[in-house]
Amino acid sequence: MPKSAQNRRKFLVKMATITTEYGKLSSNKTRTVYLRIRSGKTEKRINTQVKVLESEISPRTKKIKDFSKARQIEMMRLDWEAKINQLGIEALGVKVDAQDITSAISKKEEETDFFAFAKNWLAHTSIKGKKNYKCMLNTFSSFLGKENLLFSDLTYTLLKEFENHLSKKPRAQSLYLGELRHLFREAMLEFNTEEKTIIKSDPFIRYKVPKQVMKKGVRALTLEELMKVYHYQGKPGSRSQLARDTFILSFCLMGMNSVDLFSATNYKNGFIKYNRTKTKDRRNDEAYIEVKVHPFIKPLMKKYAGTKTVFNFCSRYNDYEGFNKNLNIGLKTVGKAVGISDLEFYQARHTFATLSRNLMKFSKGDVDEALNHVGSFEVADIYIAKDFSIINDNNFKLIKRVFKKELA
Structure with missing residues (x-):
């Protein structure tokens, strides 16, 4: 890499800093966690979709005490940092502020975000049962604690965790995970071509959707x-x-x-x-x-x-x-x-x-x-x-x- 490019990248990383902050206390006693990106004199807040209780925030350090949520936020912060570093290479010669950074990254991600694709697909498909798909997406986003997910993060492990989350609803296990599979395969057909592969792996090759269980109480008549x-x-x-x-x-x-x-x-x-x-x-x-x-x-x-x-x-x-x-x-x-x-x-x-x-x-x-x-x-x-x-x-x-x- 040319020295000027290296300097440009270092400059961008140095100027763009990412910190964590909390939104206002809501009526249900939770606060939304935000990532604040600062570049020079500009800044932009990113909604992580993660919500924490007041008791989950350390009064002294202001850090999240819940390990799983803290880890989730840190992973998101590191992910944004990596994307900014990558953007630093691609944005050579362009004046960049916080809005430019988030817009550029969001534009890239909207093509490979599962929820963005699913909503667009539902808006244009003539498939029956849209209501079931929307219920599945709401349940899935509640399970994740956010409404954004890269296709690369939709893994076998995540699918198994979602299946376990639905363990008390066997009908939903079969229906929702079957709908997830259908949406994933539709996305592969749309994004992947012979020349370019956007979605590089299919977790449903390994993951098997649970078979439908007969509804409790439904029986055949004599x-x-x-x-x-x-x-x-x-x-x-x-x-x-x-x-x-x-x-x-x-x-x-x-x-x-x-x-x-x-x-x-x-x-x-x-x-x-x-x-x-x-x-x-x-x-x-x-x-x-x-x-x-x-x-x-x-x-x-x-x-x-x-x-x-x-x-x-x-x-x-x-x-x-x-x-x-x-x-x-x-x-x-x-x-x-x-x-x-x-x-x-x-x-x-x-x-x-x-x-x-x-x-x-x-x-x-x-x-x-x-x-x-x-x-x-x-x-x-x-x-x-x-x-x-x-x-x-x-x-x-x-x-x-x-x-x-x-x-x-």
């Missing part, structure tokens, strides 16, 4: 209980009757989820063809499935026929959340009437799976495929062309067995 639901006679046009009808539809359509019943648009030649909303954005086959409609449920298909959608549920409710909420409220009425406590819509799917396996003795692989799950034979799936006739034939056999008296 055949006798299912028939009680089927024979329930609610008041015409009531919420409980809608809930009963939709429960039977779901069971007979191979456990079709309420969100897909609400949004499905393709019903031709006796088949409902759709992409499962829950998993279509994270599967190569976009979770596509074709379900053959059994004549047994055609009266219900006609009763709830829609114009632009397969069913008219979207004309009854503004959104899927409202539809699903009302189904479960209605099913509580159904359950109370027939003696099934805490009956809920997702049990239709569990019941379909359980009776398919235990009553009909269908293979687990066929049941998985009917549920539109990713099977255990992913390599074989590459070579085997999709043929939905097997699972549809099985479903017809199940309906014939379960509703044999009604079909007689």
Whole structure:
């Protein structure tokens, strides 16, 4: 390095100093920690997003007593110092003040900051379930104690720590970490090219997202209980009757989820063809499935026929959340009437799976495929062309067995 460059770097490092200070005491008795960068007569405060209690600050030294927070702040200070040193090389011949320094570094980082990317991606994507992604980001930022994170800092160790943080919420473990993986892979597609690799490592090669655990309390109905639901006679046009009808539809359509019943648009030649909303954005086959409609449920298909959608549920409710909420409220009425406590819509799917396996003795692989799950034979799936006739034939056999008296 030329001597002039070395001098310029030394000058910048000497002039740019970084100190720690605390913001005003908030209503929740915490103070935000700031890094103050001074260069010459200029200065700039950086919000670290870290908050400390008054009791965590030494009254004598004004240093943070909590080891983990103190270490976190020191690591951030050293990180900024290293970036300023690097900027010292790149800014030769340019007059630099504190604002210039922070702006230049922030401009570089916004391209590789996980949260910045995630917010931008959510603002432009058409993916369903944005609300879940936003909840995940809020939970993740609370866990970190800040709302900025370089992709290089999103490591296997950090993912395991976040997983442990969610240990009391197994559903969130599977959902949130799956969404983190999806966002990370989307970022790799955007930032990495054949010529340039911005995100250099993928922690999800080593880290495995926890599998979804069945929601506590959700169980399959027995055949006798299912028939009680089927024979329930609610008041015409009531919420409980809608809930009963939709429960039977779901069971007979191979456990079709309420969100897909609400949004499905393709019903031709006796088949409902759709992409499962829950998993279509994270599967190569976009979770596509074709379900053959059994004549047994055609009266219900006609009763709830829609114009632009397969069913008219979207004309009854503004959104899927409202539809699903009302189904479960209605099913509580159904359950109370027939003696099934805490009956809920997702049990239709569990019941379909359980009776398919235990009553009909269908293979687990066929049941998985009917549920539109990713099977255990992913390599074989590459070579085997999709043929939905097997699972549809099985479903017809199940309906014939379960509703044999009604079909007689």
